[in-house]
Amino acid sequence: MSLAPAVAERLAVQEIELPSWAFANSGTRFRVFGQPGVPRTPQEKIADAAQVHALTGLAPRVALHIPWDLVDDFGALATFAADHGVGIGTINSNTFQDDAYKLGSLCHSDPGVRRKAIDHHLACVDVMDATGSTDLKIWLADGTNYPGQDDMRARQDRLAEGLAEIYARLGEHQRIVLEYKFFEPAFYHTDVPDWGTSLVQCLALGDRAVVCLDTGHHAPGTNIEFIVMQLLRLRKLGAFDFNSRFYADDDLIVGAADPFQLFRILLEVVRGGGYGPDSGVTFMLDQCHNIEQKIPGQIRSVLNVQEATAKALLVDRAALDRAQRDGDVLAANGILMDAFATDVRADLADWRESRGLPADPMAAYAASGYQARIEAERVGGEQAGWGA
């Protein structure tokens, strides 16, 4: 069997943004283990990301994190990226590492800290203007560790106020993408803990404020594909941060922990009109390769998303509709499982080769010598990480 032309065609439009920080060192609170060859500069991160795209054809953009990726000339950085065959994607703000943000940023009780946090976001929009990026991703570490530490209601109102000022600064084709997270680094309450909160904040802002769904940011047992469905129904799903997890926000390779869940998520994406360049839904990875190699980790990740997408596109929708209408529980479930059980790897290898891409990107990377080269060349300087 090979992929139906319609499926092959739809796969051709898939674009997955890579996070620049996935190529940098990362770890847990217990330890960040360094790796040889890790980038020291935003340019080196982009170069690594470009490798992933060159080998897979799936990752044409790199998302930046400010200030981790701060450079003097963002226009030049965009040109650098273009020269490497990729573009600049989402701009991610960071209001969790400056000392001022110890008790929050946009939600802080101190107006001075809120001012600082708003200004940071305005500066991020400047970066968007300079790079052509259309999405400002806001993930807030804001929250509290102890009941009573701050007033949750006041914080929510402050959040609305701060977001409104940032939203007002957006250009016509720019969006705020507001991410939610169940917990961590705050341990009692998080100011944007769930899709409902992100949604109501976005609704208050306007059409160009949409929700970001990070697949690792939910309570145990949460049916994520239901949220995908609901946000698409409300036309408020703006982006995915893909990764996988067994427990909390583990930030493992997407599809590694529960490939069936990833398949179900992509089914709802396709079902609800969230797939493809005109859907308004950005696919992005947000992962930490704490112990595995970073470039192959990213390659594996985009391939996993592609495999799950291919399976989602294989579902026999007509038969499924019929079984659902008939209330035939086992038949309907069986149709889904048939698509999931299908081994699409050989077909996807063919698909790649037909586009001049290596059949096996993992092997191609290993054979490319790129890893050895960066390990040899990137000596000295300070390796990039979350703190830099």
Place this chain on the structure above:
Amino acid sequence: MSLAPAVAERLAVQEIELPSWAFANSGTRFRVFGQPGVPRTPQEKIADAAQVHALTGLAPRVALHIPWDLVDDFGALATFAADHGVGIGTINSNTFQDDAYKLGSLCHSDPGVRRKAIDHHLACVDVMDATGSTDLKIWLADGTNYPGQDDMRARQDRLAEGLAEIYARLGEHQRIVLEYKFFEPAFYHTDVPDWGTSLVQCLALGDRAVVCLDTGHHAPGTNIEFIVMQLLRLRKLGAFDFNSRFYADDDLIVGAADPFQLFRILLEVVRGGGYGPDSGVTFMLDQCHNIEQKIPGQIRSVLNVQEATAKALLVDRAALDRAQRDGDVLAANGILMDAFATDVRADLADWRESRGLPADPMAAYAASGYQARIEAERVGGEQAGWGA
């Protein structure tokens, strides 16, 4: 120490609805254990509920479940209740026990089943008209057990359609109170699984559609008081179903599993304007006394809510605001904990006595002879339960 007059006064307006089914037999899927003296009729349930109110002054209304509490003449039932010193509260619909509802009710793929479910709700509004009840509580068991079994998106749209028809039937002073639940009895997806879904369905309906928060209907680790805060902020918190849980929807006595959580919830209720007769927030119990005596179980429950409320009212708000503004984490938390650590039981006993109520309602019930009487009298007939 005795309660400050302001606190005593605010406690005086507390009203907690009792669910008629709390007095009936209940259990798990493994077994429903009967108890002697259990009511056989709606009237006997109301009589039992009236005992709880007589001893505590906290429970002036009884919520009904249709068809469990179906009677020929609901006007007469309301009169019966009034004669016993209580009123009829929320009307709860039931679309999960008829064979037709095996795969859903308002969300079912079959229009005939949806019609039946809508009609049931319209009949519930008739009951509201007859009893003077203002709230129609809708908890749906709708969902699926297997991925693919039905189309989640289509179900959500059908839900909106069904609710709209029911909403249109409401009188001017009547409300829909839409409950959400994480899981059970559906095990793959639930059609109203979270506050976000209940909210967006309510927003689509209008001002008289509000959310019901059942304290047992969340994922593990969910910060429930945050949801309370958010829904109050949005003016969309309509009701509580109080109970407690260690694991899933255990339906234990409210305050039994985590009294500190109950306190935090009531803090947000008070903070956000959700307390008192004009708040638009109904307090209701929704519990199962599977192994403990039912009437004392309900007495214990309303006392627990009252204790938590009293503690919430004790918080030194001015000092708390100051500590929060100062970013003094330990001081702010300490002010909260001081209120929680306070033993309010003796003060509440005084408060009760000052209102002609027994100081110790549990002991008063035990001494009243009521239990022995109903056990002796209620012989024969069929004990009420979830199935009847």
Place this chain on the structure above:
Amino acid sequence: MSLAPAVAERLAVQEIELPSWAFANSGTRFRVFGQPGVPRTPQEKIADAAQVHALTGLAPRVALHIPWDLVDDFGALATFAADHGVGIGTINSNTFQDDAYKLGSLCHSDPGVRRKAIDHHLACVDVMDATGSTDLKIWLADGTNYPGQDDMRARQDRLAEGLAEIYARLGEHQRIVLEYKFFEPAFYHTDVPDWGTSLVQCLALGDRAVVCLDTGHHAPGTNIEFIVMQLLRLRKLGAFDFNSRFYADDDLIVGAADPFQLFRILLEVVRGGGYGPDSGVTFMLDQCHNIEQKIPGQIRSVLNVQEATAKALLVDRAALDRAQRDGDVLAANGILMDAFATDVRADLADWRESRGLPADPMAAYAASGYQARIEAERVGGEQAGWGA
């Protein structure tokens, strides 16, 4: 590709016990929906189970639940089973439905109730003697709903005492298989909540007491395959109760919720010597087909176990060992995922045909007319369920 002969051969020894109660009505605490054709007697259950075996070759034994499957002459029942091509498997005791057991059975504070529970188990051993069954499966609903309700320590000691008496009654080739469960129907504490407790109780009894692992009986996020590994390492894994779940003990079709987890479990089974007739590990299903047809539900289930087993047997162990020794995280994980991603369905269809079984047992059942026949014939009488 077709299955390697070694794999095909190992698959040939797979035996999965079917629970008699999977063919009976089941449901949630909210409702048990009946289905046409449901057995009224143990004999009819066995006849249905025999259909599953006839079509799959995987299910040669039926587990019984006492008293649900109580008959006057168990020897005759065993003969009946043999005539239908199956044998009697595990005997499951039931100490959770008699009124006496409201607060526990083997752990109850009342010695009279404990006596009754012990006697029930001794009677179950009589059934084992009569049927040739070797395993007494003990799952206890014992626990408490409220802190303080009973003394957990005393209950644990009473449990040990009761088990010891039952153990002493076992024949030389008979075993106690002690199941653990995280929660439900008890909601505060369960007397055998985890594998550790089951293990220490078994260790105190002796070699013929082993642990039963029900895949749905764990806390959210529990790594079940780790427990499989540990129990096999300790030579104390006696049996599986297979099913699947998204939330709690949902009792869905095994492999339906997380097929990758099922694969990982079977990997550890194979890795640790838990596979095959001499392993001492019984495979059993323990599921509820609340809304789907029961016989096809069981067929689907055993096929799912077989598919996961086939994939587990496909893993390239030598390559995996090498990658693990090399610390090559991505390579090692990739080898595992390669096996999981393989579509074994066609090969298993071939395997079945080569053994005179239908290529597609689901289709074969649908075409067999059996369902129509039992729906027509089984009219009147009382359908079997958990309560009967």
Place this chain on the structure above:
Amino acid sequence: MSLAPAVAERLAVQEIELPSWAFANSGTRFRVFGQPGVPRTPQEKIADAAQVHALTGLAPRVALHIPWDLVDDFGALATFAADHGVGIGTINSNTFQDDAYKLGSLCHSDPGVRRKAIDHHLACVDVMDATGSTDLKIWLADGTNYPGQDDMRARQDRLAEGLAEIYARLGEHQRIVLEYKFFEPAFYHTDVPDWGTSLVQCLALGDRAVVCLDTGHHAPGTNIEFIVMQLLRLRKLGAFDFNSRFYADDDLIVGAADPFQLFRILLEVVRGGGYGPDSGVTFMLDQCHNIEQKIPGQIRSVLNVQEATAKALLVDRAALDRAQRDGDVLAANGILMDAFATDVRADLADWRESRGLPADPMAAYAASGYQARIEAERVGGEQAGWGA
């Protein structure tokens, strides 16, 4: 009311070890926020810990973490501690921060890494010899992030081997205290994930190997007091690491997240003979004061443990036994709740004053000028943290 003499007497023997690292900087993977006055040396940590003891009388020992607290002369450090009124407690090993340990330590597939990890533990025993410490606490970060990454079974066997060598090195009055943890920093499997695994490893070692229960190291919903009961029953509970959590291993102030749970834990401690100097159970804190002041954070923590202990000692055991024997669910639970609802703070203030301690240790610390002094004096040098 004042505390009964028997209760006051039992409280007098309470000893809670403080972790030296609680006074150092800590944080999440997102950020470690520094605080003024934080210790730069083990000596300064001990000095801070001594303040907690001076003000509460509850914390006579300081636990060390090697190599975080490495000094040239541990005998001198012990003398330093004694001069400050405290002793050296548990020695905690650390095999998670050296680059060699990226994929594990005692469980690593490379014998060289295992050798290094064993040697580290042997060196820790040298520290114990030098300081008079009796407990070697072993918490391992060992585990994997991806299925297949390493062989779980082989790792378990390697663990047993490594522990045996360390155990053989112990002096007659020294113990191994083996801690378990559900997850983090490993995200797929942890080599000692649960009490069962810690127990079986300890059983294989001998009498002087016991389990450490960290209250934050369990799956959601786990009944921790049940584990306390079981380990005490088996005489294998060696130590507590106290802290509290809402989600994962949040390491918040003990009693902050769920004071009722802390009370229940201490009830089982007292019930099972785990309280007091001869019990063999060490009480230790293991917390991170990421955003709150560290010394007051520790003071608050030991006071919380003392309050919960006092309440546990207040339970009317005779009445409880009677209610339990009678199967009176509500009465038995009520007796427990009565103790919990009691406000013991004034009595404990009296208790402190009667021992020459400040009635309000938090206020006394604030008034002491100690914090201002260390903030002024501890300028320059490198603040201690997890990484140093």
